[in-house]
Amino acid sequence: MAITIKDVADLAGVSPSTVSRVIHNNPKISEDTKKIVNAAMEKLKYHPNAVARSLANSSTKTIGLILPNSSDDLFTRPFFIEAMRGISIYAQSNNYNLMYCFSKSEEEEVQFIQNYLNSGWVDGIVLFTARKDDKCIAYLKKREFPFVVIGQPENPEKTLWVDNDNIQAMYNVTSYLVEKGFRKIVLITGPNQFAVTKNRKKGYFQALKARGLKSDPELVLTGDSFSEETGYECMKKLLESNIQIEAVAATDDFLAFGAMKAMKEMNRDLPIVGFNNSPRSSFQTPSMSSVDINPVLLGENAAELLIKSLQHKVIPFKNVIVGTRLIERDTTGKY
Amino acid sequence: MAITIKDVADLAGVSPSTVSRVIHNNPKISEDTKKIVNAAMEKLKYHPNAVARSLANSSTKTIGLILPNSSDDLFTRPFFIEAMRGISIYAQSNNYNLMYCFSKSEEEEVQFIQNYLNSGWVDGIVLFTARKDDKCIAYLKKREFPFVVIGQPENPEKTLWVDNDNIQAMYNVTSYLVEKGFRKIVLITGPNQFAVTKNRKKGYFQALKARGLKSDPELVLTGDSFSEETGYECMKKLLESNIQIEAVAATDDFLAFGAMKAMKEMNRDLPIVGFNNSPRSSFQTPSMSSVDINPVLLGENAAELLIKSLQHKVIPFKNVIVGTRLIERDTTGKY
DNA sequence: TTGTAGGCGTTATCAT
DNA sequence: ATGATAACGCCTACAA
Numbered sequence: 001m002a003i004t005i006k007d008v009a010d011l012a013g014v015s016p017s018t019v020s021r022v023i024h025n026n027p028k029i030s031e032d033t034k035k036i037v038n039a040a041m042e043k044l045k046y047h048p049n050a051v052a053r054s055l056a057n058s059s060t061k062t063i064g065l066i067l068p069n070s071s072d073d074l075f076t077r078p079f080f081i082e083a084m085r086g087i088s089i090y091a092q093s094n095n096y097n098l099m100y101c102f103s104k105s106e107e108e109e110v111q112f113i114q115n116y117l118n119s120g121w122v123d124g125i126v127l128f129t130a131r132k133d134d135k136c137i138a139y140l141k142k143r144e145f146p147f148v149v150i151g152q153p154e155n156p157e158k159t160l161w162v163d164n165d166n167i168q169a170m171y172n173v174t175s176y177l178v179e180k181g182f183r184k185i186v187l188i189t190g191p192n193q194f195a196v197t198k199n200r201k202k203g204y205f206q207a208l209k210a211r212g213l214k215s216d217p218e219l220v221l222t223g224d225s226f227s228e229e230t231g232y233e234c235m236k237k238l239l240e241s242n243i244q245i246e247a248v249a250a251t252d253d254f255l256a257f258g259a260m261k262a263m264k265e266m267n268r269d270l271p272i273v274g275f276n277n278s279p280r281s282s283f284q285t286p287s288m289s290s291v292d293i294n295p296v297l298l299g300e301n302a303a304e305l306l307i308k309s310l311q312h313k314v315i316p317f318k319n320v321i322v323g324t325r326l327i328e329r330d331t332t333g334k335y
Numbered sequence: 336m337a338i339t340i341k342d343v344a345d346l347a348g349v350s351p352s353t354v355s356r357v358i359h360n361n362p363k364i365s366e367d368t369k370k371i372v373n374a375a376m377e378k379l380k381y382h383p384n385a386v387a388r389s390l391a392n393s394s395t396k397t398i399g400l401i402l403p404n405s406s407d408d409l410f411t412r413p414f415f416i417e418a419m420r421g422i423s424i425y426a427q428s429n430n431y432n433l434m435y436c437f438s439k440s441e442e443e444e445v446q447f448i449q450n451y452l453n454s455g456w457v458d459g460i461v462l463f464t465a466r467k468d469d470k471c472i473a474y475l476k477k478r479e480f481p482f483v484v485i486g487q488p489e490n491p492e493k494t495l496w497v498d499n500d501n502i503q504a505m506y507n508v509t510s511y512l513v514e515k516g517f518r519k520i521v522l523i524t525g526p527n528q529f530a531v532t533k534n535r536k537k538g539y540f541q542a543l544k545a546r547g548l549k550s551d552p553e554l555v556l557t558g559d560s561f562s563e564e565t566g567y568e569c570m571k572k573l574l575e576s577n578i579q580i581e582a583v584a585a586t587d588d589f590l591a592f593g594a595m596k597a598m599k600e601m602n603r604d605l606p607i608v609g610f611n612n613s614p615r616s617s618f619q620t621p622s623m624s625s626v627d628i629n630p631v632l633l634g635e636n637a638a639e640l641l642i643k644s645l646q647h648k649v650i651p652f653k654n655v656i657v658g659t660r661l662i663e664r665d666t667t668g669k670y
Numbered sequence: 671t672t673g674t675a676g677g678c679g680t681t682a683t684c685a686t
Numbered sequence: 687a688t689g690a691t692a693a694c695g696c697c698t699a700c701a702a
Contacts, residue, residue, distance in 0.1 A: 002455070004695055015673045020697060028671060047453035051389045052695030055678050060386060062434070062456075069420070081416045085404070088437045092447075097456060099397070099434050102423045118382035120337070120679095121397075121432060285620045339679055350689045355681060363687055387679030390694045455695095 003046045012040035023048065062097035063087075063306060064122035066109050066136065068129055069102045077254075077278055079295045080128065083150060086299020087126060094307055110135050117145055124306045126150065130161070132193035148306040150298050152195045152319075160309060162301045162320040164293045166196055169324040170203030171210075173249050173273050173291060176326060178211050180333070182247035182271065186219045188234050188259055189251040190226040197222070200251045200275070218243055223255060231258025239266045248272040253281050253290055260288070260331075272331045286330030297322045338381045347375035358383065397432035398422075398641060399457035401444050401471065403464055404437045412613055414630045415463060418485060421634020422461060429642055444471050452480055459641045461485070465496070467528045483641040485633050487530050487654075495644060497636045497655045499628050501531055504659040505538030506545075508584050508608050508626060511661060513546050515668070517582035517606065521554045523569050523594055524586045525561040532557075535586045535610075553578055558590060566593025574601045583607040588616050588625055595623065595666075607666045621665035632657045 005023075009016045014033060021029050022037040040046075054060040065087065067080060084100070091098055099122060103109040113136055116122045123146065127136055130151035137159065140147045148160040177185050187204050189197045201220070208215045221238065223230035231250060238245065239262060248270055250256035256274030263270060274281055277292035301320040308315050344351045349368060356364050357372040375381075389395040400422065402415060419435070426433055434457060438444040448471055451457045458481065462471055465486035472494065475482045483495040512520050522539050524532045536555070543550045556573065558565035566585060573580065574597060583605055585591035591609030598605060609616055612627035636655040643650050 002695095005697095006695080016696080017674080017698075018672060021672085024697090030671060033672080049390075049695050050454035050456050051386060051395060052678090053697080054386045055384075055390050055680095056695080056697045058678070078413070078416075084435070085437055088435070092436060097434055098436065099432055100419075100423070101427060101433065102420055119385035121385055280614060280618050283615050283618055337679095340681095341679080351680080352682085352690080353688060356688085359681090361687095365687060368687080384679050387694090388681080390696095391679080391681040393694070 002049065003044045004049070005046070008037065008040045008044055008046050011044060012037045058120075059123055060097070060121060061095065062099055062122050063091065063124045063126060063303070063310075064113075064116045065098065065100040065126045066112060066128065067100055067102045068109065069104050077276065079276060079278075079293075082295035083128065083299035083302075086296035086301075087303040088299075089296070090300045090303035091307065096303075096307055106131065106135050110139050113139060117143055123310050124148070126302055126306065130154070130195055132195075146306060146310055148302045150302050152199070154195070156319065158318070160302075160305045160315075160318055162298050162305065162322060163195075164298070164324050165321050166199035167203040167206065169275075169291055169293070170200040170249065170251070171207040172203075172324075172326060174204045174207035175211065177247045177249065177271065177273065177332075178207065178213065180247070180271065183213060184216070184219065184244050184246040186221065186235075186238060186245050186248045187250075188221045188231055188248065188255045189223060190230075190255065191224055192222060197251060204249065219245065226252045226254055228254045228258035228261070231255035232262050233258070235259035235262035236266070239263070239268060245270065250274050252276060253278045253288070256281075256288060256290070257284070260284070271333065273326070277327055281327075282329065289329045289332040290327055292325045292327055294322050294324065337384070338379045339384070340381070342379055343372065343375045343381050346379060347372045393455075394458055395432070395456060396430065397434055397457050398426065398459045398461060398638070398645075399448075399451045400433065400435040400461045401447060401463065402435060402437045403441075403444065404439050412611070414611065417630035418463065418634035418637070421631035421636075422638040423634075424631070425635045425638035426642065431638075431642055441466065441470050445474050448474060452478060458645050459483070461637055461641065465489070465530065481641060481645055483637045485637050487534075489530070491654065493653070495637075495640045495650075495653055497633050497640065497657060499633075499659050500656045501534035502538040502541065504610075504626055504628075505535040505584065505586070506542040507538075507659075507661060509539050509542035510546065512582045512584065512606065512608065512667075513542065513548065515582070515606065518548060519551070519554065519579050519581040521556065521570075521573060521580050521583045522585075523556045523566055523583065523590045524558060525565075525590065526559055527557060532586060539584065554580065561587045561589055563589045563593040563596070566590035567597050568593070570594035570597035571601070574598070574603060580605065585609050587611060588613045588623070591616075591623060591625070592619070595619070606668065608661070612662055616662075617664065624664045624667040625662055627660045627662055629657050629659065 005016045005019050009019045019037050022034050088098060101112045103112055113125060125140060125147040127147060127149045130149045130153040137153055150162055152163045153159055153161055189201060205215050221234040223234050248259055250259060253274035253276045256272055274288055274290040277290040281288040281290040340351045340354050344354045354372050357369050423433060436447045438447055448460060460475060460482040462482060462484045465484045465488040472488055485497055487496055487498045488494055524536060526532060540550050556569040558569055583594055585594060588609035588611045591607055609623055609625040612625040616623040616625040636657060
């Protein structure tokens with residue numbers, strides 16, 4: 001059995017409550033007893049039992065991460081592990097523990113959340129994606145349980161979230177291509193049910209408008225996933241249709257990879273920009289320009305928002321916007 | 336406040352201990368009371384408090400993962416997240432929780448381990464790497480705390496570990512190249528201090544011997560890291576030396592990537608095989624053959640070993656060997 | 671400034 | 687088959 005607070009109290013010749021007060025730096029404890037108690041703790045190598053403490057405080061100081069398991073995305077895209085790392089940076093330096101679980105579906109995600117809440121293991125939850133009509137968010141709101149979302153939720157009122165400014169990011173990409181002299185710019189996106197998609201589309205349209213260019217609905221391809229296959233299909237159809245195009249923007253690197261494949265097959269070589277700056281984009285031939293969304297910082301800010309609110313600290317904003325950066329590579333002519 | 340066992344007991348008109356017995360399916364409880372209690376639990380939507388339970392049992396049913404943070408390896412190589420996923424598969428289906436932390440150095444790893452043990456949060460630990468003279472392993476052994484290592488430790492006696500059969504894996508690669516008709520096979524390895532290196536070298540020599548071929552020390556290049564640069568340097572020197580070579584095997588994809596770069600520069604195009612089947616190997620041009628070491632399964636088995644031993648279940652072996660698979664791609668002539 | 675006592679929610683031992 | 691009771695280790699009113 002491990003050393004308990006009582007052992008320390010006995011050795012120091014005081015009561016357990018006094019030891020507890022010393023641990024918590026209670027001001028009305030005399031310097032003398034503080035020294036004695038500290039000496040006793042050192043000698044016995046005492047360490048408070050976190051489980052007992054949690055029971056007494058009804059707070060575990062741990063937060064739970066709900067990881068989606070969308071096919072193999074998890075493995076090919078470093079987004080998740082980078083965000084996890086970001087979360088750990090803030091959490092660990094604030095003495096919070098981290099729990100995680102992988103779910104196969106939205107339903108399973110809800111189950112794991114239920115489990116975390118009912119068992120009382122976690123003080124708060126981090127969601128890694130914001131879907132349309134999101135069941136996880138709905139459940140957490142219903143239970144009035146603290147959580148933060150990486151990604152902008154549908155109804156952001158009263159919920160914590162962090163995200164990039166996706167409108168601005170795609171606005172920048174589009175403007176960049178326009179400035180390079182391209183006019184017929186294709187946009188390949190993922191499904192509309194994701195906020196990301198809507199916002200990046202918005203940025204695309206805004207940028208064209210700001211430059212006095214008319215947008216052409218034929219050039220906007222909405223895929224039904226974020227996968228390479230989807231990108232390939234979209235691009236292939238477009239190229240076969242003989243519609244005139246000059247450059248491509250995609251809301252995800254993998255959509256862009258697929259599009260590049262289609263272009264190669266058709267012997268076309270259009271400038272293209274992707275999103276997420278996944279490692280593969282720099283190893284491709286040609287290397288692909290992409291927008292870095294800084295997942296580590298997204299994670300850090302998510303953890304900060306959640307933990308500060310758990311500590312009832314004043315949070316200036318309910319959400320944080322993390323900046324993005326366009327990385328220029330061969331596909332847009334930088335050598 | 337949440338519903339407690341006492342609330343259920345009151346509603347059902349029994350004592351808390353009876354409710355507890357029902358929860359644990361204690362055989363000597365009458366069918367009648369079982370029904371009544373279950374009804375009460377349903378009605379109140381009772382869920383046991385895991386923290387209180389942990390305190391009473393002195394077991395949290397959670398295991399802690401110690402993740403190294405070796406530069407950017409974490410992000411470029413999906414090994415870690417895949418292994419984490421594997422661990423989650425077994426743990427989640429056995430109602431174990433998962434905690435994780437990232438460490439910047441071996442010292443910090445030890446600190447986090449200490450923290451996990453002292454606070455009492457975890458029942459066991461998963462280590463993601465086995466170093467020479469490993470401080471984490473030493474500490475855990477000293478504390479006699481349950482743990483499992485992914486990778487073969489120096490002194491495997493009395494410790495749980497999972498790994499690939501690295502001798503066999505490289506034996507297969509070498510045999511494969513020999514069967515393709517190559518005789519002068521270069522081997523590029525990482526540092527000798529890693530068990531991986533030694534074992535893969537062993538497999539190489541054994542395969543040559545088995546085929547009646549003499550090994551040539553000039554063809555075995557031992558690098559001082561697993562990096563692309565190292566692979567590049569090794570290969571370049573060899574190519575400049577005019578020693579006759581016909582094929583290349585590397586103990587790591589990144590060594591192989593570097594070697595390929597050197598070959599390109601010298602306008603050579605030798606067959607090559609790497610290790611780890613990292614995503615980049617399939618996106619390279621030409622795509623690179625590589626050995627898949629199955630990190631998900633490594634994780635699953637690690638969790639199984641650890642959790643079964645925590646449950647005092649009989650474990651047939653103290654370690655598990657996970658099979659590998661050679662993925663043929665363009666660099667060894669499969670199109 | 672310090673000690674006492676009760677409580678956090680569950681489990682396990684010992685009665686009955 | 688079920689109920690009291692104590693214990694897990696810590697915290698915190700309240701009392702002194």
